[in-house]
């Protein structure tokens with residue numbers, strides 16, 4: 001018989017340290033970032049403790065249990081519909097009152113709950129000291145103070161989880177008598193119409209229905225029940241209007257806000273420290289209406305430059321040894337062997353030296369808290385393009401990998417903006433494409449070429465964005481994005497994130513590169529590649545002026561973008577360093593530009609398909625190929641003028 | 643007056659958040675409530691996006707100017 005797992009869900013407001021805690025519980029697996037909305041996918045992990053098996057689920061951060069963006073809707077749906085044994089509510093202690101508003105809502109779900117007061121260090125830095133015992137007494141659930149980033153409080157949480165004498169508390173104190181009475185009436189009808197829900201959950205439904213946040217037909221289907229509920233709602237709403245002259249949802253919210261503030265006041269002692277605001281001083285420059293943009297340019301160009309330098313420094317050491325392994329003999333076996341070496345050396349020698357530093361610096365940037373700031377700076381510009389700064393968050397994440405960037409579009413509320421952003425994401429060169437760009441610029445075309453492509457890339461995102469928004473005109477209400485405080489990145493977290501990517505590369509991408517390269521070797525040996533190349537000939541050679549041999553590499557590149565580079569060696573029958581003998585600079589440049597912009601890799605397409613539908617996926621293919629062709633043509637023309 | 647017309651750096655009190663249920667619920671949940679004291683830290687060029695601080699808990703937000711027009715404030 002399979003062991004019974006106890007299911008634990010982690011829930012909290014964005015950026016409260018949920019993923020950090022999750023990682024401590026299951027051993028570094030989830031993405032941690034200092035930007036709201038990083039966990040947009042539900043992550044699961046398991047751990048064993050005291051002979052028992054636990055499943056732990058990291059839900060996307062939500063500000064409250066009201067309907068909002070895609071991520072919030074999913075979390076709410078999960079909490080209401082799935083089965084679980086314990087809720088671990090994580091709360092940023094430096095923003096106690098705001099966090100408590102969510103806690104008060106969660107306490108109405110009628111599930112066992114534990115509260116983790118995270119970021120106690122941040123709170124203390126702000127002069128906030130919290131009386132944990134008192135808070136436990138008021139909320140009637142266990143409260144554990146913690147500093148997740150330093151692993152403090154984890155053991156105590158484990159202890160509570162392990163003992164599993166979970167406590168359910170149903171907190172209704174934030175509703176005064178006259179409102180409770182109305183909620184009660186709706187609840188009574190609900191309890192006659194819905195089976196298998198706790199008293200507390202029914203109260204929660206009743207409150208939401210009264211507040212207009214939930215439609216009665218979301219929870220009941222019977223016609224007769226619906227009629228009764230609707231009559232009761234109109235009656236209760238009239239009572240509200242008379243007593244408060246406010247909409248019910250505003251009344252309920254105001255009361256909850258008030259209750260949270262009162263609780264916070266009761267448990268907090270405030271020791272004013274001398275104002276400590278490094279953040280403020282940094283932001284005076286980083287968020288400055290003029291200097292901010294210069295800083296941003298420096299940050300991104302600096303990042304690419306560093307990766308460029310590091311990559312070129314170490315690359316030689318890796319690739320040289322492999323060049324001795326190539327066989328000069330002919331025959332299928334030798335041809336396969338040579339392409340095997342191509343894949344092997346391409347992966348370890350060319351991709352790794354660029355990919356690893358790139359991942360490292362990008363995670364560093366995410367952890368410090370720079371990305372939401374860049375989003376603020378870009379919002380003004382994006383607005384002219386009909387999108388808002390929230391779109392910048394997925395776009396900036398795209399430099400790492402397009403797949404999580406597509407998922408991250410869930411932080412955008414409006415469906416139209418989500419789709420437009422998802423169509424723009426593939427235009428951001430991910431680390432694989434940056435690797436192709438940096439490696440070839442490094443060897444043949446010079447750093448200025450790389451910078452040029454990156455700048456033109458931004459321009460393209462802007463122009464395509466503008467065109468897309470013209471096609472689908474609509475007013476977006478604008479950005480509301482929390483700007484978190486700066487955090488000193490933890491080396492452990494940054495390294496573990498980099499390692500996560502390295503692992504993905506070593507175990508998934510690298511074998512694929514080797515296999516792809518060998519398949520090409522075999523195809524070449526039997527002369528099949530000529531068929532593919534001749535089909536593509538009018539496009540590759542005719543239109544773009546590339547050697548006809550590259551056709552097949554571009555086709556394989558759709559699998560993984562690194563493949564274009566590695567297979568270029570196999571296809572042209574020369575190691576990377578020899579490429580200049582068989583391709584002109586104009587051809588190399590055209591090739592790189594086309595590789596950077598054409599069809600995103602299979603994984604990204606799958607992500608678009610999963611998040612949206614086939615139609616959006618085909619739009620993306622069509623759009624990216626068209627843009628890539630135009631840009632490649634322009635590159636060809638430009639080089640012929642030079 | 644609305645946040646859009648307020649001066650950078652001045653201490654402001656939120657009186658009311660006008661606008662649809664969506665915007666209001668969002669701002670409430672993110673911890674911007676009537677009665678809170680706030681301050682504009684910075685405005686992006688061309689009367690662009692607002693960077694504000696909620697003085698009651700130190701949280702900071704980027705807010706589009708359309709939304710800034712919906713936040714009714716007074717000098718405090």
Ligand SMILES: Nc1nc2c(ncn2[C@@H]2O[C@H](COP(=O)(O)OP(=O)(O)O)[C@@H](O)[C@H]2O)c(=O)[nH]1
Nearest residue numbers: 015016017018019020032033034119147148149
């Ligand atoms: N100072 C401090 N920082 C923390 C603590 N816990 C997490 N962090 C940092 O807060 C940021 C957000 O953490 P993350 O786990 O991604 O939050 P999530 O959005 O809730 O999943 C990261 O930069 C963490 O390193 C803590 O207890 N104290």
Ligand SMILES: [Mg+2]
Nearest residue numbers: 018019038039
């Ligand atoms: Mg997270």
